[in-house]
Amino acid sequence: MISHGIRLERVVSNLAGTLLEVVAGNIDQAALVTDVAIDEPREQAELQPGAVLLCTGADVEHLPGLIDRAVASQIPALVLRSPLNLPAELRATIERSGVVLLGLSAGATWTQLVVLLRSLLASSAGTEERVAGLQAEDTFALANAIGALLDAPITIEDRTSQVLAFSGRQDEADQARIEAILGRAVPQHNRQAQERAGVFKRLYSSEKPVFFDTPQILGAAGLPRVAIAIRAGNQVLGSIWVAVRNPLSPEKEQILVDAAKVVALQLLRDRVSSDVDRQVRADLIASALASGPAALGAIERLRLAQRTVAVLGLSLPGDTADESSSDQTRQQFLERTAQAFAFHLSVAAPGAVAALVGDVCYAIMPAMTRQGATNLLQMAQRVSKDFLDRTPNRAGGAVIGIGRSADSADPTELARSRNDVDRSMRVLKLGHGSRVALFTDLQMDALLLDIGDQLRNEGGLVDGPVARIRQYDSEHGTSLEEALELWLDSFGNALSASAALDLHRNTFRYRLRRAAQIAQINLNDPDERFAAMLEFRLSRRLRDVG
Template identity: 60%
Template sequence: MVDGHGTRLDSILSHLGGTLLEEVAGRVHPTAVFTDVVIDDRRDDEPLRPGAVLLCAGADERDVPELVERAAVNRAAAVVVRGPVVLDAETRTAVENSGVALLALTRGATWAQLVVLLRSLLTTSVGGEGTEELLAGFPAEDSFALANAIGALLGAPITIEDQDSQVLAFSGGQDEADQTRIQTILGRGVPQHARHAQERAGVFKRLDTSEEPIFIDTPLIEGVAGLSRVAVAVRADDQVLGSIRVAVAEPLSPDKERILSDAAKVVALHLLRHRVGADVDQQVRADLVATALAAGPAAPEAIERLRLARRQVAVMGMAIPGTGGTANAPKSRQVLKRTSDALAFHLSVVAPGSVAALAGDVCYAVIPGPAAAGGSGGLPEKAQRVAEDLLRRSQDGLGGAVLGVGRVVDSAHPADLARSRHDADRTLRVLQHHPGCRVARFSDVQVEALLLEIGDVLDNEGGLLAGPIERLRSYDRENGTFPLDTLSAWLDGQGNVLSASASLDVHPNTFRYRLRRAAEIAEMDLNDAEARFAAMLELRLGRAAPP
């Protein structure tokens, strides 16, 4: 237990537990206070501040006894090492008796992210209880309070926008601006026509390259009545995070430009805090989803942390044809990230409890149904409706995405969950070979998936050896005739000469002659059911092969 300024350690774990940090051993005392973040350097003999959290990036299980002893001597609150951590009985007992909590940094999170979030969670109150986290004097979660403060200092309505011109916060007094600003506030983003006009006028390029506020003659650029804007980029080092936009009748005075420039630095702290928190959550969530779907030894724990244990679930995969290559990797990744975010948001509304994450070129979602003891409860149909509704609402804003739904499984069996993911992958492959169809369940395309996989096996074996179909194909190439078309039409017509001849627009007698000739060339007995099936399968495999 430590007295002093800081925040309670159990409060930190409630914020970051399950996403960045895991409790490994030792008891977190209800009154233990976290006061400082220290990066371990064994060459440094400086004592730790009481209540410090010691981050040991280069340590493993073998270093735990020494690290915990050092922390206990200095009355530090906790030691953090990279997870997973497996302790022997002797070491675990030593940690339990030390009064120090041993924590693990979860997979998918970085030490830099942990440092930023730990330091942002430190407050100036005793015990950290009943207070809000402050950044530059403003509540970290209240960007609108910050926007109002900036607007009051400038005497004009402002918006805080991200790089995509989406409104993150705005001040009061927007009714004093113009119609474009009102549309921006109502739509939580700059209207497309206004953004395109600014792009053509080079506004975003000026903003990205200028360290000072810039004046934007909005009425002239956009061709509509209204106020001009003064804007300044919000930066973290060389990275542009967004901008502050001020609606003005005339350029700002030098004093107010300085106020705006200073305000951009404060806004950068808020945007960084939100961005780091969101990035950490997404990275950890993606790692958990990937782990859960991999059926490895860590899968049960990942399933538990995702709150999917003991549930009926189905895995949905979403992919965008053409984004798997490296020719335009950054743009492809951006498109995949946008569609993944769209799917995650859609699921949060229509299928609460679902989890989604981008893994490679596919966004996977695990959609829960009723408890494992019950049936599927219409889960496959529900998942398909969710996918179709997403495409309908997006109005093709998802770049031609296709969605495949795997079988319903019990999440208590990780191998079954991995099978559902495999189903989703196989369904996506079928959909990418059938333009026009964008949503399917594996049960509806299983045969097509099997045909593609048989084709893969044949390719690995060098293709089919010379048989009836290959003999006809070779004869066609050498003689410029089409006996293969005749046999194919007859097989497709299930032996009905009239329908088969009509499909080729030839007389039935002519068709019969060509069919007999095709059978001779192929060395095939048309009365042999096994031979007919083999020929139909080979023809079907040829049609299923990628172009």
């Protein structure tokens, strides 16, 4: 029995859409999975509480007995092969039992499920020691093994043509392969050429290796490719690409088919491990920035105790889409951008941690020394700008806000810095002109938005001087509001304001006097001028926010 456990909800979340689907039952938020057991009808071995029971040979007619056994043994979930056509009465029985019935997706194997469940359980036991760990070594070893069996250089790529791993002997390939290895992704112009040639449509619709005349497709000298899709059930995870001079022999094609199954398992294990790792890191960062009782413990686990830090936040506009890949949803693009930002920070700012919390990628960046925060905010701004400049397609319009520096030993300061970040990103999303900014540079803009929120809560602006002019203009077809606003924006310079409106200065001065009469304000009073300027600014903000 495995002594540690992981929430059933997390298991389903990680494997849903790839291997598992919820067929019936409600997931208890507190239910823990502690082991994986395979049903042996003949032996009826004793089951450990908390085990997920894999019913490899069972069907719908076996479910009543299996449900009774699960309830008696405190089994949180059963897994049967999908599809399952449940009668309404049986479905109701499952709902009442508290057991969750899961279906193993078509095309997925029981072996894959067992390995991934055990990997997930093992990962849950070791997450505290792996806050920012990555697992790439096994995938590279696998790539080398496949390359040796095929006697050719290979790459393992995801669905967006990012290079996940590659074998040795890449110098025997061609320039296109070298560019892909160096950039850890197939160059954009090459991928577009492949898309135009229907390469991915052919690749993903075939379960066998496909030969591609790459030099003809790319219009450049090089070697052809043989590729095969990597599948887990009905989901395509990526592909293996082999640089060859001639089509593979039937024996080597079978090696590649078998290799794709092994790689699928490895990618799923890496995905589960990475998902758990990212979730733990996200939970720790959220706790650290929440000013709650768990904040100091989270800071300790993030190895940021007794440090001067800055909080950063990356967010995307609401309408962002990944134009380079039509099958990428906004959430997938956000996750990918957050992962890239986290990796960039780990290299550019050692000790920094980042994770997606909700729809914002928050990061905590420590000062380079424990003695002080000299240039910390400037470094955060520089590193953030560098990320956006280096990211393909400029990260889909992402904005990055940077809060004030904080003492990590004071949860209140950290929470305040996070609030700075949220307010900064809101200003930046409204078109501040920059995509990276310090809160200190945006505080007045943020304050105007806060005042606007208060006004909306109170039912909007009451009828002040600007409202009176606007009403007069609407009724008489005049443009007094424009004249007054431009005069205020010009710091009272009538010549500059009249030139901007292409009016004679005397005509402009008449409009200004008339505007002051209608608005009932004294333009010689600095307080009244300021009040009018503030009303204009708030009116604009209210329109911008909608």
